Amino acid sequence: MARKDLLDIASxxxxxxxxxxxxxxxxKKLFTRSVKKIPALEGKSVLMLFYEASxxxxxSFEVAAKRLSAEVTNFNVDHSSITKGESVRETIxxxxxxxxxxxxxxxxxxxxxxxxxxxxxxxxxxxGDGAHEHxxxxxxxxxxxxxxxxxxRGKKVLIIGxxxxxxxARSTSTLLQKLGIEVAYLGPGSLVxxxxxxxxxxxxxxxxxxAWAPDVVYLLRVQLERQDVQFFPSVREYHRVYGITNTRLxxxxxxxxxxxxxxxxxxxxxxxxxxxDYERSLITNQVENGISVRMAVLDWLTPGGDFPKQxxxxxQPRAGSTVIMP
Amino acid sequence: MLLLQxxxxxxxxxxxxxxxxxxxxxGKIQAIGxxxxxxxxxxxxxxxxxxxxxxxxxxxxxxxxPGFENKxxxxxxxxxxxxxxxxxxxxxxxxxxxxxxxxAVATVLENARDRARIPVYTSGCVTKxxxxxxxxxxxxxxxxxxxxxxxxxxxxxxxxxxxxAMQYATEFGMFFASHCEVPELAGPRALNEGVMSxxxxxxxxxxxxxxIIIDRDIRLARAAGAHVxxxxxxxxLGMETIRWWKSRGDVKVTAEVAPHHLLFTDEHIGDYDxxxxxxxxxxxxxxxDALLEGLKEGVLDLIATDHAPHTPFEKAQxxxxxxxxxxxxxxxxxxxxxxxxxxxxxxxxxVVKRYSAEPRRLMGLPVAAIEVGxxxxxxxxDTDAETTFTKDFMKSKSQNTPFIDQTLKGSVDLVxxxxxxxxxx
Ligand SMILES: [Zn+2]
Numbered sequence: 001m002a003r004k005d006l007l008d009i010a011s012x013x014x015x016x017x018x019x020x021x022x023x024x025x026x027x028k029k030l031f032t033r034s035v036k037k038i039p040a041l042e043g044k045s046v047l048m049l050f051y052e053a054s055x056x057x058x059x060s061f062e063v064a065a066k067r068l069s070a071e072v073t074n075f076n077v078d079h080s081s082i083t084k085g086e087s088v089r090e091t092i093x094x095x096x097x098x099x100x101x102x103x104x105x106x107x108x109x110x111x112x113x114x115x116x117x118x119x120x121x122x123x124x125x126x127x128g129d130g131a132h133e134h135x136x137x138x139x140x141x142x143x144x145x146x147x148x149x150x151x152x153r154g155k156k157v158l159i160i161g162x163x164x165x166x167x168x169a170r171s172t173s174t175l176l177q178k179l180g181i182e183v184a185y186l187g188p189g190s191l192v193x194x195x196x197x198x199x200x201x202x203x204x205x206x207x208x209x210x211a212w213a214p215d216v217v218y219l220l221r222v223q224l225e226r227q228d229v230q231f232f233p234s235v236r237e238y239h240r241v242y243g244i245t246n247t248r249l250x251x252x253x254x255x256x257x258x259x260x261x262x263x264x265x266x267x268x269x270x271x272x273x274x275x276x277d278y279e280r281s282l283i284t285n286q287v288e289n290g291i292s293v294r295m296a297v298l299d300w301l302t303p304g305g306d307f308p309k310q311x312x313x314x315x316q317p318r319a320g321s322t323v324i325m326p
Numbered sequence: 327m328l329l330l331q332x333x334x335x336x337x338x339x340x341x342x343x344x345x346x347x348x349x350x351x352x353g354k355i356q357a358i359g360x361x362x363x364x365x366x367x368x369x370x371x372x373x374x375x376x377x378x379x380x381x382x383x384x385x386x387x388x389x390x391x392p393g394f395e396n397k398x399x400x401x402x403x404x405x406x407x408x409x410x411x412x413x414x415x416x417x418x419x420x421x422x423x424x425x426x427x428x429x430a431v432a433t434v435l436e437n438a439r440d441r442a443r444i445p446v447y448t449s450g451c452v453t454k455x456x457x458x459x460x461x462x463x464x465x466x467x468x469x470x471x472x473x474x475x476x477x478x479x480x481x482x483x484x485x486x487x488x489x490x491a492m493q494y495a496t497e498f499g500m501f502f503a504s505h506c507e508v509p510e511l512a513g514p515r516a517l518n519e520g521v522m523s524x525x526x527x528x529x530x531x532x533x534x535x536x537x538i539i540i541d542r543d544i545r546l547a548r549a550a551g552a553h554v555x556x557x558x559x560x561x562x563l564g565m566e567t568i569r570w571w572k573s574r575g576d577v578k579v580t581a582e583v584a585p586h587h588l589l590f591t592d593e594h595i596g597d598y599d600x601x602x603x604x605x606x607x608x609x610x611x612x613x614x615d616a617l618l619e620g621l622k623e624g625v626l627d628l629i630a631t632d633h634a635p636h637t638p639f640e641k642a643q644x645x646x647x648x649x650x651x652x653x654x655x656x657x658x659x660x661x662x663x664x665x666x667x668x669x670x671x672x673x674x675x676x677v678v679k680r681y682s683a684e685p686r687r688l689m690g691l692p693v694a695a696i697e698v699g700x701x702x703x704x705x706x707x708d709t710d711a712e713t714t715f716t717k718d719f720m721k722s723k724s725q726n727t728p729f730i731d732q733t734l735k736g737s738v739d740l741v742x743x744x745x746x747x748x749x750x751x
Binding site: 010088089109110111112114115129130131132133167170193195196197 | 519520521523524525526527528529597598642643644645646647
């Protein structure tokens, strides 16, 4: 059951998921000890390759790797330049030469971590690729839910927001379904595609979604930086229609529902300030659990092995410019 | 002198293959009949069991020259055509510089005369540098024999510009070929919008982005009294839109389909395989089925590959960074045989009609046929043999095709054009 890479949730087997969640529990117990470090990855190197800025995920992986006694290197990615696949491939050549054991990669292009994984012997962990997957986020979400519902089968999670662009929605919904949890989507019609899998009910109305009786309300971050294309008329309207307003929080509190959010939160957009003090908010638990889940993943993967040689890769002339042509 | 004995002759007019000897003398078909006498000095080929048909003609190829000779040249492109049993092609004008003037067209045609063993025709741009703003030098290109005007790869965005071009160029007997896509709807990623685009997390291009322009351009052609040719139709509703307009009979419309749109769906993209990244994108099985129906019915007049070579280096990037397009010339005829003729989905008559006769009619060229008195322009195809599309087999400079390393039924054994034997396996 050893794997070289963790690229997605879709290809994970149920036993692998159960194993990772169990391991996360053990790693979490370590946190209460005075010495939090174990030598599991001593002498190994973990390279952080973040083409998209992310304080939260980046530092969570870094802490996880260090607690396993790995050496952590940050590969300097120039966030200002457009990082196309071509330049990434040059980077991979460098990385392969560095003989790093693990590569944690985040990139705005879906499928790019998979491309790296095919071209290096290092274990590649997808820390978020475009609107595709974010597997460790899904694992920490599942772990957080299981802490509240040890047998989560039949529980219901309502995911609210920008499903179209959300890798969190994709990975987390896939994983929760594999654990027997029901998932539904709610969001603006422009951000909840009509063609989401039929197994996921799709709501466009908050009341109807609440009538579905979720146990957890999972709010996605509104990508305000994406508002060059308008997917909804205004942030204020979004909060009124899809956000957790004070009135809605009261209802959620009455029903005893849990609230989750992958962070960072846009206060006053996805949720009102009061949610941060809500006793059944699991938002800080998610952050904390991220470390133990990522330790479990790093500990589980096995670097090395053969990877398909990309013949195309050597000695090809670099194209002068990349033009999208038919 | 060449005598082909006992070949089975395919024609666009009959599903029945006529077994016969064919004698070619001085580049012309001199006699067809059983047990023809062997003239002195004639080379005799035992063609028993093999299919003899006219050479194919591809009305949509990208030869990348000038400007992108690292992807393809006129020489390698035309050799790929011969390798696949194709004896004439029409180049698209999205080169660098774009073929938007008599000077640019003249250079290409001159190169083709020197460097290609088959006739290479070219289309010209509708607008200068394919920018959709100013009309290209249309009449100058016409003088050099250009018939087809297109900004292929990009839709001529402003309908007023296209309408004026249609009004102007129709007077010169030219027609318009349209790459149909509303760019604002499509996004740049060449993936069908649907279940697969959701799963892969890539912005998809909805079929309506194509269908809107199909309808728009036919309406413009109707208004201008022009002939519009719809390129590489990929969607069911697009095909049905063309069918509806054709049934009205008050506008001249023709249309083409690429083998890959008949054969593959977005599901084939699997784990971001860039060999399935093309524009228009691969859609669904329902679309494939409708396109096949449209092809048989004649709503789609012809098959064209949209042969679009890219270097391995470019295609080995991630799906989003990789350029759109796949090669098609080396593989077209064999893949049509393997997937359609062999399983009985259509006959050789349809292949000849849609991939040899109709494209030549579109271009106003004489139609090749295996008939006495016709110039020799023929392909001998072995239905029992197999072809493995290895890198070495391909004559195109690029190998960005889903067929790479696949083995399919059928083999192009012999290509004869005029007095030359262009290919013999
Ligand atoms: Zn094209």
